[in-house]
Amino acid sequence: MGNEYQIYKNLILREIDFNYILPLCCMDFLEQIRNLKDQFRTGSKFTLPDEFKNVVISGMGGSGIAGRIFQELYHGKPTVVNEGYEIPEWVDASTLFIAISYSGNTEETISATTMAHSAGANIVKISSGGKLSKLPGLQVTVPGGVQPRSALGYLLSPLLNSFGMLSPVRDRVYRLIGSIDEDSSFLKSIASEIASNQLIPLILALPGFTSTGIRWKTQFNENAKLMAFSLNFPELDHNDIMAFEKSYMRERFFPIVIGDTTNEQINKRVRITSKLTGLRFSAVRPRGESLLEKVLYTIHCGDYLSYYTSLLRKLDPEDVGIIEKLKSELAT
Incomplete structure (x- = not known):
């Protein structure tokens, strides 16, 4: 895709002992994340x-x-x-x-x-x-x-x-999701960059991964208690690109491309958008053969990434107290 990307693949930006900052409540939530492959x-x-x-x-x-x-x-x-x-x-x-x-x-x-x-x-x-x-x-x-x-x-x-x-790909889905459970070190690296620099995730989804981008956004919202934004190519090139170039505090955003595509015009758009706006896009590339496999793999990456970000922020990823208070007041 070009030199504009920092693709996180077994890259450790800094060593962090996540076990040291892992309270009991977070360990319970980690088990919920690890349970995804069995759910499928x-x-x-x-x-x-x-x-x-x-x-x-x-x-x-x-x-x-x-x-x-x-x-x-x-x-x-x-x-x-x-x-x-x-x-x-x-x-x-x-x-x-x-x-x-x-x-x-x-x-x-x-x-x-x-x-x-x-x-x-x-x-x-x-x-x-x-x-x-x-x-x-x-x-x-x-x-x-x-x-x-x-x-x-x-x-x-x-x-x-x-x-x-699901039936034709069930076993492959299990192995793909399980591979992240076994090694999510590259996601710890991204979480470290986001939390250490107090950045706002700006998720840029390629075609076929729009719902995945929304999932990433909401996982950052609920797990890491962070504002996050999900946009998608090629639509963002018709509006958001202007803000990429001139928005105030744009240095606080962390643009990250998710998904992949064989459409070379889309790939070209991503490269040119990065070049013209001066923003360096990071990327998480999916694994798998079918789109379903790639989507579920990428979703699980987002689950871990938001979880690790919550730990670095010293927050309980399972806490949804304000949502429960809202429901309680609506019921009265």
């Missing part, structure tokens, strides 16, 4: 309707990201991700409506599912229980006990299994 071994699935014309996936936060990832990978029928209390007016009996809420108590998802039922949609619900599991529709119950963002495999696997997308 689950055979959970649901039976597709005989006929449907479109797919709507309703979900929020760490549950909803499963829908975004699926939407980017699946091209069989028009698919929309629904984030909110309402549903599109065109939802009807020809819609496969998939509601995802790990807790089963997400109020936006419950509201949308209730409306979808009234519209006559074919409803599938994926949750560990909660109020959602009691609503009309086909229920897929997944194991509970972890943070929703740590249950990505449980929530995404039923979608991939039901549409026949």
Whole structure:
């Protein structure tokens, strides 16, 4: 891709003893991260309707990201991700409506599912229980006990299994994700650069990795308690490039390209964007054969990167106290 990149591959910027700064709560969360490969071994699935014309996936936060990832990978029928209390007016009996809420108590998802039922949609619900599991529709119950963002495999696997997308690559996915569990030293290096220099992650996703970029962003938000931004090529060259060149405090951003592409015009755009703006782009390149493998590998890299950044900031990656306070006040 050119000399504009600093590609992190077995590169250690500085030696840090992460075990020294690892409190017990963080060790528990690390086990949740390491559990991802086993989650994709689950055979959970649901039976597709005989006929449907479109797919709507309703979900929020760490549950909803499963829908975004699926939407980017699946091209069989028009698919929309629904984030909110309402549903599109065109939802009807020809819609496969998939509601995802790990807790089963997400109020936006419950509201949308209730409306979808009234519209006559074919409803599938994926949750560990909660109020959602009691609503009309086909229920897929997944194991509970972890943070929703740590249950990505449980929530995404039923979608991939039901549409026949996971079985051909399941073993390779397990090995790829496991390879990061065995050696994530290059991600510690990136975390060190971000935390030590108090930088803001600026995630630049290549085509096919837009949902992965969003996952990285939200993992930085929740795990590392950092603002982060996710942009994607080629769209960013039509607007954000101006800010890359002239924004104040631009030196505080850490631009990092994720994904890969065989589209040489996209690769050319990345090189020229870096050159014209004077920003040096770092990069994390995926491993794997299929796009699904590459996406899941890159997602797991982001999980570790945000986790290590939280440790360096001396923060509990599992803490979502303010989100829970918000939910509590909304319920009163």
